[in-house]
Amino acid sequence: MTRTRSAFVSLALLLTAAACGGKPEKAAPATTTGAATEAKKAAADDADAELSPKARLALQKLTGTSGADKAVEDAKAAVRRQMTKDDGWIVLGRAWIRKARESNDPGFYLNADACAAVVLEQNPDHALALGLRGLVLLNGHEFAEAADLAAKIVSKHPDDPMAWGTSSDALLEMGRYDEAAVAAQRMVDLKPNLPSYSRASHLQWLRGDVANAKQTVRAALDAGRDAKRDPEPGAWVLVQAAMIFWNEGDFDGAEAGFDRALERISDYAPANVGKGRVAMARREHRRAAELFGRAFAVSPLVETAWLLGDARALAGDAKGAEEAYARVERDGRRTDPRTLSLFLSTKGTDAAGALQLARQEYASRKDILTEDALAWALYRSGEIDEARASIVRARRLGTPDARLVFHEGAIRRAAGEKKKGEALVAQALKMNPAFDATGVKEAEALLGERLAAR
Numbered sequence: 001m002t003r004t005r006s007a008f009v010s011l012a013l014l015l016t017a018a019a020c021g022g023k024p025e026k027a028a029p030a031t032t033t034g035a036a037t038e039a040k041k042a043a044a045d046d047a048d049a050e051l052s053p054k055a056r057l058a059l060q061k062l063t064g065t066s067g068a069d070k071a072v073e074d075a076k077a078a079v080r081r082q083m084t085k086d087d088g089w090i091v092l093g094r095a096w097i098r099k100a101r102e103s104n105d106p107g108f109y110l111n112a113d114a115c116a117a118v119v120l121e122q123n124p125d126h127a128l129a130l131g132l133r134g135l136v137l138l139n140g141h142e143f144a145e146a147a148d149l150a151a152k153i154v155s156k157h158p159d160d161p162m163a164w165g166t167s168s169d170a171l172l173e174m175g176r177y178d179e180a181a182v183a184a185q186r187m188v189d190l191k192p193n194l195p196s197y198s199r200a201s202h203l204q205w206l207r208g209d210v211a212n213a214k215q216t217v218r219a220a221l222d223a224g225r226d227a228k229r230d231p232e233p234g235a236w237v238l239v240q241a242a243m244i245f246w247n248e249g250d251f252d253g254a255e256a257g258f259d260r261a262l263e264r265i266s267d268y269a270p271a272n273v274g275k276g277r278v279a280m281a282r283r284e285h286r287r288a289a290e291l292f293g294r295a296f297a298v299s300p301l302v303e304t305a306w307l308l309g310d311a312r313a314l315a316g317d318a319k320g321a322e323e324a325y326a327r328v329e330r331d332g333r334r335t336d337p338r339t340l341s342l343f344l345s346t347k348g349t350d351a352a353g354a355l356q357l358a359r360q361e362y363a364s365r366k367d368i369l370t371e372d373a374l375a376w377a378l379y380r381s382g383e384i385d386e387a388r389a390s391i392v393r394a395r396r397l398g399t400p401d402a403r404l405v406f407h408e409g410a411i412r413r414a415a416g417e418k419k420k421g422e423a424l425v426a427q428a429l430k431m432n433p434a435f436d437a438t439g440v441k442e443a444e445a446l447l448g449e450r451l452a453a454r
Helices: 011-019 027-049 053-058 067-081 086-103 108-122 127-139 143-156 161-173 177-190 194-206 210-223 232-247 251-264 269-281 285-298 302-314 318-335 337-347 351-362 368-380 384-394 402-414 418-431 437-453
Strands: none
Touching (some): 053 108, 067 086, 086 127, 127 143, 127 161, 143 161, 161 194, 194 210, 194 232, 210 232, 269 302, 285 302, 302 337, 302 437, 318 337, 337 368, 337 437, 351 368, 368 402, 384 402, 402 437, 418 437
């Protein structure tokens, strides 16, 4: 999902030189090339003027040079060569989704949906176009709508693995894990490949089945080994696998996975975030800040800004940390209220705001991570009974995530279950002693209080 804009050579300049029987003066090439470029641009604009509004939106120009930009430009060039070929519009739509995800700009999902609309105008039952629209809905956090659309697709195309994948993803975000697992298994049965195995592995890990999650993610990597044309899915699964080791506190194993992802795509943002986490665990805070900064420059996600702020603060760069945290608050309200809620609760800066954001997200997204953010916001707001009920729901799958385990321990301790709560806090630190810079300090302080009371 990463390419650069193609350069065009002006044939008009060569023809002009040949017609004159000699070489033009030095100043002439720039002038002639500029005129030819403007003529080509005008011709393209005239051609686009004949297109439908949706087609023009799908073919909107980009000015960036990232890998995602190049993917969009390459796909657009292919579409322009064969405007009536449906598959080209689908590829372009997926490139726009990548651009939206990596840039953290949801506006690009409109471009992706426009690609689907172009195909659906001619064929309302086109499975791939409907699937593309499902991806747009998913990435736009319209999970119920995505699930409904996937159900509609599989009712007519029961052997469509992509639709089953969309169904699994949407159901997972809605907290309907049993149904998500059924859909993921159906996808594996239909097409045992990298996308299906990676979904199955993640669901296994969420349920605490780490051994099988590792085996299944290995199957995903083996299935995607030869994907040279599009290395990003394989790089992502390498990061997914590495995060299993990260959550176990195996930082060497995690870093090996992140390094392999970077071998596939240099400066791959998720891998650099992972390496930054490892550097934080080793107390190499300046190195971590460098890695998080590199990742944020490519893909400015809210969570990455949070990590960048923590690394800078621990490296002694108070001003840089403040700037990163400001991005968390500004961008979080626009694109990622759940992460912003968790950030505010973790830092203890705005309990009321964190609770409002968590409840806003929970209205449409009842997965365990949203449940955890809600529980932590309730805890910070002093609503301990509600927080306890919420964290129990967040931990219902036995997910081996140290942050969730710590939250359960702290909340149970506050609810009067002191012994069990402190045991869970200790378990979280043993699982992953670097799960979160602020959370680790708080966990250690809670256990310090226990030791001081003896």
